[in-house]
Amino acid sequence: MPQTKMPTPVLLALTVGPAILIGATLWVVGDLVPACTVTEDSRQTSPDGQFDLVTFSRDCGDTPANIQAALVPPDEEVPFDAASFVSVAAMADLAPRWDGYGNIEITLPQGAEILRQDDAVAGITVIYR
16 A cells, blocks of 8 residues: 655644644633732741741732631742631731640631631641630
8 A cells, every 4th residue: 555645734734733722722711710829928937847827818810808827838938729727808917826835826807707717727726816
């Protein structure tokens, strides 16, 4: 059976065309997903040095004002998708601190909408004032 050679323009159209189409689709979809920015408010290392207690706000475009708290590895940036253990729909000082027993103490602002309020994180008790 004789082999026929595919013309170069056809080969280019069949390989480059789909690559351009996929790239353009990813570019458009990437613009539709809001980019989140995390602004760190405070950071305190745990007494045993295992975690940093970080308060931060997360802005994903039309996100309302918020303040959150999470535990992250020491000296690492807060990831944009960090799982917070407390989240408040307001900008406020949570006055976070580690107590003498290794618990976390957080002050919740009166009258603010509490979006999340876990009693413990990573086996550490959270005390709300």
